[in-house]
Amino acid sequence: MRGDSRILPSEITPEPVYLARRSFLAGLAGAGLAAASTPALAQVVNVTLVPRLEFRRNARYSTAEKANSFAEVAGYNNFYEFGTGKEDPARNAHTLRPRPWSVVVDGECEKPGRLDLEDLLKPHPLEERIYRLRCVEAWSMVIPWIGLPLGDLVRRFQPTSRAKYVEFTTLLDPKQMPGQRYGVLDWPYVEGLRMDEATHPLAILAVGLYGRVLPNQNGAPLRLVVPWKYGFKSIKSIVRIRFTERMPRTSWPLSAPREYGFYANVNPAVDHPRWSQKSERRIGAGSLFSRQPTQPFNGYAEEVAELYRGMDLARNF
Amino acid sequence: MDPDTLTRRIVKPLVFLLCLLPLAWVAAGILQWPGADLGANPVEKVQDTLGIWGLRFLLLTLAVTPVRELLGWPRLLAFRRMLGLFAFTCIALHFLWYLFVDQAFDWRQLLVDIAKRPYVTVGFAALALLVPLAWTSTNRAMRRMGRRWQKLHRLVYPAVVLGCVHFWWQVKADVREPLMYAAIAAALLGWRLHRHWRRRAAAPRRSGPAPGPGRERDAGQDQEPARRSAPSRRLVQQPPAQ
Known part of the structure; x- marks a missing residue:
């Protein structure tokens, strides 16, 4: 079965009532404090209007942990381009126009170019990956992403031998992204990965979640997901992918070099200078006392620890 | 009804109920009442709501004296x-x-946090400064402590500074909100500093903190006008402004 990211008109047809947002909420009944608070959040996205995607499940790279509700995933976000409060993106991201969208791929590669999103995605079947997401602020979620392996896309553009890193850039448009009117960060947002990180099978570019096109506040139409790193590495609303020889100057280390590093691997042994990273609060875990220990590389050590063999992870935080 | 009775019997209970609203909202959220939405991270929401309202009430407390002097509303002291x-x-x-x-009774983690995390350290210090103030907020304590009461209650100044720093040190990049609170705190403390200097300039013969004309005027201004009823009790209840 071949997935396709193109959205057919038939897919935009409103879903039957059984898929209405109440079905997302039904699973939360009795789940405790968090559950009680989600109905209002759910209203920020009318799920039935979000186009569905074709995909196959990738069980190998998916966790069996219980996924967070759509309302939580789409209602509690860090996306400073739409405000610095957790609920700001859901409230403000309607100004983003995720289609039409094009992405520039350039730098150290054989086949640079500017591609429409559809052309960028066309050759790649979509798959669902249920990943843990660990924010640097010590909270976490489990999210069923729909996306494609970043490595497959990277290889298509034939990076040269000088390409040591991949740099990603978010859209810069204060009209669409009102948060960019304030110099909270040095806009546009920039992230980066080492080439071996970018081509690791766990790294994906996501175009959807919960089987549907990404809500704007989750980084529509195209975002990175690197589950073994803190959430801020997973850059949203990407307009440029550039292959570089030098380590990209990424936004958070530029803003506070003592607090955020380029690697930003989830690591309970290396605290943030201001708070502990030993444990995390799982959003919607159904209990007030929902702190749980943080795992090295967010539980993906088996897959990715070898990338960092011999590196001092306390220095390269 | 005369203005004092109106203040005491009607306005004060109303303000009390108004002040209760943030706490009531938090309680309603915890009890999962409809309409009280604590969001996806309710533990954090309660924590932040209690903290920000603590700072707001602290600033409101500090605003009483400037506002009543600038606007000439002596009853605000009540x-x-x-x-x-x-x-x-x-x-x-x-x-x-x-x-x-948040820490689920983890005392050890608490001690580590207080020692190691500057924002926890300053927050805890602010709370520690406020404990004796709450403890001595009774009429009896005011009566017993006399002038020392006023001196002790100046601890609220460092407490509010620490509160602002505590807030500032927690945000990741967007300091606009803590900056706003810090600016209000700076204005309220700056007004007091200015008043202090002005009075010293007006009373050049005094160098120390001994009671001089300036201080007497200070005390006189902050007391309720003498025509008020129940003189001794009310005077004790409303000590000089800080």
């Missing part, structure tokens, strides 16, 4: 203790929530 105790209540609950819910 609300100061109540506002201060609301600040203390929110901040104490903020701390207890952190300890018992």
Whole structure:
């Protein structure tokens, strides 16, 4: 079965009532404090209007942990381009126009170019990956992403031998992204990965979640997901992918070099200078006392620890 | 009804109920009442709400004296203790929530945090400064302590500074909100500093803190006008402004 990211008109047809947002909420009944608070959040996205995607499940790279509700995933976000409060993106991201969208791929590669999103995605079947997401602020979620392996896309553009890193850039448009009117960060947002990180099978570019096109506040139409790193590495609303020889100057280390590093691997042994990273609060875990220990590389050590063999992870935080 | 009775019997209870709203909202959220939405991260929401209202009440408490002097509303003093105790209540609950819910009774982690995390250290220090103020907020303590009461209650100044720093050190990049609170605190403390200098300039023969004309005027201004009823009790209840 071949997935396709193109959205057919038939897919935009409103879903039957059984898929209405109440079905997302039904699973939360009795789940405790968090559950009680989600109905209002759910209203920020009318799920039935979000186009569905074709995909196959990738069980190998998916966790069996219980996924967070759509309302939580789409209602509690860090996306400073739409405000610095957790609920700001859901409230403000309607100004983003995720289609039409094009992405520039350039730098150290054989086949640079500017591609429409559809052309960028066309050759790649979509798959669902249920990943843990660990924010640097010590909270976490489990999210069923729909996306494609970043490595497959990277290889298509034939990076040269000088390409040591991949740099990603978010859209810069204060009209669409009102948060960019304030110099909270040095806009546009920039992230980066080492080439071996970018081509690791766990790294994906996501175009959807919960089987549907990404809500704007989750980084529509195209975002990175690197589950073994803190959430801020997973850059949203990407307009440029550039292959570089030098380590990209990424936004958070530029803003506070003592607090955020380029690697930003989830690591309970290396605290943030201001708070502990030993444990995390799982959003919607159904209990007030929902702190749980943080795992090295967010539980993906088996897959990715070898990338960092011999590196001092306390220095390269 | 004369204005004092109106203040005491009607306005003060109304303000009390108004001040209760943030706490009531938090309680309603915890009890999952409809309409009280604590969001996807309710533990954090309660923690932040209690903290920010603690700081707001603290600033409101500090605003009483400047506002009543600048606008000539002497009766505002009747609300100061109540506002201060609301600040203390929110901040104490903020701390207890952190300890018992966020950290789940982990005393060891608490001690590590207080020692190692500067924002926890300053927050805890602010709370520690407020404890004796809440403790001595009774009429009896005011009566017993006399002038020392006023001196002790100046601890609220460092407490509010620490509160602003505590807020500032927690944000990741967007300091606009803590900056706003810090600016208000700076204005309220700056007004007092300015008043202090002005009075010293007006009373050049005094160099130390001994009572001089300036201080007497200070005390006189802050007391309720003599025509008020129940003189001794009310004077004790409303000590000189800080």
